[in-house]
Amino acid sequence: MNIDGQAWRTIGLETGGRSVWVIDQTLLPHRFTTRTLASCAQAAEAIHTMVVRGAPLIGVTGAYGLMLALQADPSDASLAAAFEQLNATRPTAVNLRWALERVRDVVAPLPPEQRAEAAQAEAAAIADEDVAMCEAIGEHGLRIFQELAAARPAERQGQPFNVLTHCNAGWLATVDWGTALAPIYKAHRAGLNLHVWVDETRPRNQGASLTAYELGREGVPHTVIVDNAGGHLMQHGQVDAVIVGTDRTTRRGDVCNKIGTYLKALAAHDNNVPFYVALPASTIDWTLDDGVAEIPIEARSASEVTAIQGRVLEAAAGEGSPAPGALATVQLTPDGSTGFNPAFDVTPARLVTALITERGVAPATEAGLRGLYGRV
Ligand code: MRU
Numbered sequence: 001m002n003i004d005g006q007a008w009r010t011i012g013l014e015t016g017g018r019s020v021w022v023i024d025q026t027l028l029p030h031r032f033t034t035r036t037l038a039s040c041a042q043a044a045e046a047i048h049t050m051v052v053r054g055a056p057l058i059g060v061t062g063a064y065g066l067m068l069a070l071q072a073d074p075s076d077a078s079l080a081a082a083f084e085q086l087n088a089t090r091p092t093a094v095n096l097r098w099a100l101e102r103v104r105d106v107v108a109p110l111p112p113e114q115r116a117e118a119a120q121a122e123a124a125a126i127a128d129e130d131v132a133m134c135e136a137i138g139e140h141g142l143r144i145f146q147e148l149a150a151a152r153p154a155e156r157q158g159q160p161f162n163v164l165t166h167c168n169a170g171w172l173a174t175v176d177w178g179t180a181l182a183p184i185y186k187a188h189r190a191g192l193n194l195h196v197w198v199d200e201t202r203p204r205n206q207g208a209s210l211t212a213y214e215l216g217r218e219g220v221p222h223t224v225i226v227d228n229a230g231g232h233l234m235q236h237g238q239v240d241a242v243i244v245g246t247d248r249t250t251r252r253g254d255v256c257n258k259i260g261t262y263l264k265a266l267a268a269h270d271n272n273v274p275f276y277v278a279l280p281a282s283t284i285d286w287t288l289d290d291g292v293a294e295i296p297i298e299a300r301s302a303s304e305v306t307a308i309q310g311r312v313l314e315a316a317a318g319e320g321s322p323a324p325g326a327l328a329t330v331q332l333t334p335d336g337s338t339g340f341n342p343a344f345d346v347t348p349a350r351l352v353t354a355l356i357t358e359r360g361v362a363p364a365t366e367a368g369l370r371g372l373y374g375r376v
Helices: 040-048 055-072 076-087 094-107 112-150 181-189 206-218 227-235 261-270 366-373
Strands: 011-013 020-023 034-037 161-165 194-199 222-225 241-244 248-250 255-258 275-278 307-311 327-331 344-347 354-357 360-362
Touching: 011 055, 011 112, 020 055, 034 040, 034 055, 040 055, 040 076, 055 076, 055 094, 055 112, 076 094, 094 112, 112 161, 112 181, 112 241, 112 275, 112 354, 112 360, 161 181, 161 227, 181 194, 181 206, 194 206, 194 227, 206 222, 222 227, 227 261, 241 255, 241 261, 255 261, 261 275, 261 344, 354 366, 360 366
Parallel strands: 161 194, 161 241, 194 222, 241 275, 275 354
Antiparallel strands: 011 020, 020 034, 248 255, 255 344, 307 327, 354 360
C-alpha cells in the first residue's frame, strides 16, 4: 500500500536474512517508523504489545519468529519452546496458531541444520499468500459494493456509497491490502464514489489511528466517528453497508472480531443494513462450532481503558508538561476506578449477511464455508 508515494508491506526480511523489520503500529498515526525483530523473544514481544497486530499479520510475524528461534538454535526443544512462546502472545486470532503449525509441520521432519532456511521459505510463502488472498477478497467485495451501489434508489445514485467499518482490518492488519478494507481500496480505485465511516474503536483506537491513517494515505474519503454513533447513522439511512474483519471464524460462520463488532451487527440487523465479514482461509477455525461458547476472548490490561495515548495539542500549564507534538498517555478515569478490557466479541452467524473470502462470497453457514473450501 501507499505511504507518501512509496509501496509498503507491513513486514519483511532484513538484508542478510537474520532479522525482520516491521512497522511500529503503536506510534501510528503520528510517527511512521520501522522496528527490527532479531530474536524469537522480540517477535513475541512485538505481537504481545501490539507493535504488530491484526490477525493475518500476527500469524506472519509468528512464522518469522519461529525462523529467528531456529536460526539461534534449530533443536527440537528450541522449536517446541518457541512455538509455545509465540502461541501464548495473543489467544484469540487463530491465524497465529495456524501459521505456527504450518511452519512447524514443514521444519520438524528436517535435520536441524536445514530448519531455519525452510522456516524462512515457509514464512515468506505465508506472507505472499496473504497478499494474494487479501487482494482476491478485495475483488469479490468490490463486486458486492458495485451491486449495492447500483441498486440504490435513483435519488441516491449521485451520493457517496457509505460503508461503515470497525477496528482496523486494512493493510496494517495483514501484509498488504487488508481484508475488510481491500474491497474499499478496490472500489475507490475502480472509481466508485465511496465514503467510509470509521469507528474509532476504543480502547486502543485502531479505527481512529490506523484505519483513518490508511484511508488518508490512499485518498479514500472517510470520517471518524465515536463507537456509539453507528446505530444512529444506520437509523437515518447514512450507512449502505458494514464490513469488518475477523480474528477467528467458526465452521458455522460465527465471527470473532474487535470488541464492539457485535453491537454494530445488531444495529445493522435492526436497520436492514447488510453486514459483511471479510476473511482469508487462515482465519477459519474448523475445530470450533459455537463462537460465543468456544472462542477464547483475550482480556487485555485495564490500563488501555483507563488511559489513552495521543499527540499533545496544547501544553498543560506547569513545568515538565509534554510539549505540543509529543506523544503522551493521559489518564481518563478517577484514581481508584477499575477497568475491564475484553478485546474481542463474537457476532453470531445469523447476523452476518455474507462472508467474503479469497474464494468468493458465501452465506455464514457451515454449508456455505464447506462449499467454498471443499471440506466434508
Ligand atoms: O487487537 P487487534 O488490533 O489485533 O484486532 C484486530 C481486529 O480485530 C481485526 O479486525 C482482525 O484482526 C481482522 S484483520 C484483517
